[in-house]
Amino acid sequence: MGDGTAISSEQVAHVARLARIELTPDEIEHYTGHLGRVLEHAGELEDLDLADVPPLAHPYPLSNVFRDDVAGSPVDRDEVLSQAPAASGGQFEVPPVLGEEA
Amino acid sequence: MTSAHAIASDVRAGARRASDVLEDFLGRIEMHDGDVHAFNTVTADQARAAAAAIDAAVDEGRDPGPLAGVPVAFKDNLCTRGVATTCSSRMLEGWQPPYDATVVQAMTAAGAVMIGKTNLDEFAMGSSTEHSAFGPTRNPHDLARVPGGSSGGSAAAVAAGFAPLALGSDTGGSIRQPASLCGIVGIKPTYGRVSRYGLVAFASSFDQIGPFAADVADAALALGVISGHDPADSTSIPAAVPDFEAALGRGVEGLRVGVISELTGSGRNGAATGGPGTAGAAGEVLDGIDADVTERVHEAADALADAGATVGRVSVPAVTYGLTAYYLIAPAEASSNLARYDGTRYGLRVDGADVEEMNRLTRRAGFGDEVKARIMLGTFALSAGYYDAYYGKAQRVRMLTRRDFDAAYADFDVLLSPTSPCVAFRFGERADPMTMYRCDTCTIPSNLSGDPAMSVPFGIGAEGLPVGVQVLAPALGEEPMLTVAAALERAAPPLPAPPLSTVADPTEGA
Structure with missing residues (x-):
């Protein structure tokens, strides 16, 4: 912020890793431009004095939202699993999480 | 074109068959x-079965409800059990939800017949439907133009x-915005007025169905059917649902x-009208709002004044920063909500050597350009x-917007602005991201505040x-x-019908 380039290609590559999106070097350049344009615009907030304004996270605050502690009818497990990319034994199936040796 | 009111009235009275209505549409x-290309999916078979059930109910002397036999299109980010719900994304292509959204249940329980699922910008991120993975929707008023978005398919339908x-x-x-661009009526209710259970989440502190x-x-009529508290959505407001239709006939006399x-630029309906609140500090007038649009807003204000309303100008200074605040908060919420698309439980999977590689490759292949950027x-x-x-x-800034609206509503009952x-x-005219985002300049403030x-x-x-x-009002x-809105509709100059409707109607003269 404030130094003319709002985000670098290294930062975009880092953010892509955090967001778990595989990108090619060309795509990293593309998104550096895209995000940079939006973040440059966001620089206009820098001039605002908001020290005395608290943040607002939710437009219509409700608190202590409870329901009666009674069993509902869950969605059908087989129906859910029928839509999964891979399932077996009543569970979702994924590639190794920790590597084969684990 | 037949209204929902006329269809439901006829079907309930046995004067028309729901099945015949459906075939017309x-x-x-x-x-x-x-x-x-308004639809991703037309659910013709399912609709025919639903319409037949409505007709059977009428035959048996049962009332199917206030939307008896009315065909309804659902945006394709509303979950429909056993019917593909794609969000116009490769990520969810072919995915069939295991449950119905609460609004889908409410509409069908009122007698409506689902006719299909409509196109949108991928995961509702966009203002033109150009970001749909399945190709854009075209505006029925001019097929060379966008219908707006992200609910462009619903508006065009x-x-x-x-x-x-x-x-x-x-x-x-x-x-x-798509309602505006397509020449129809569109409502964003108060945040929490309508349950979002079964709406695929984009930015949870903003999303609202209407x-x-x-x-x-x-x-x-439709708003009344979908409104109300839902225990399945913890943000749903436990408030009684008013008779919205009763509000239509009330006059605007005395309304501020x-x-x-x-x-709305400079010029008319200025301080000279002497309305309340005109002494408020004038904020910066935003650039980029076309004069042909602001002129209609001033004419609308004049029409309301003629009908007996007290009209004045009001400053809501924080609206000038709304766009920037929104385009930080909404992507932040989206980055969290869309983390669930990891190739594990539903939708696309691209295999990888381990889970993390599967996540990265799946998200690379499944998300489009705008979704990745956000x-x-x-x-x-x-x-x-x-x-x-x-x-x-x-x-x-969001709090500032809330405060500025609160101040405005101390002096006024409703506010007016352009919608788009x-x-x-x-x-292709607004390919640059900031240019596209500016389509939302006038609508975003109400999402920040949560107001209808x-x-x-x-x-x-x-x-x-x-x-x-655009007509804006305080929460609830x-x-x-x-x-x-009803007063404006009565005063509005007639709108040319979309050229499509001049093409021979297959149901006429057959």
């Missing part, structure tokens, strides 16, 4: 949706006469209407070292295209909002 879709009612979702204007219709009365200065933007805005500067600051800064634009707002057609702008006027103020 399916015929129009068959004839014109190849051009418009109603404008083209494919369904009298449609539902969409509005996170930054995604109901109101109706599209050709007129205010039909929109109010404020025209938002920052969104996820990364949001991830960045939330990341260590930038959180306070971006996300934190944007949340403070411009009429429907041509495909709606778009009503009011005349034409450049090149004869529809212009929508749908009734005065609808009263004013």
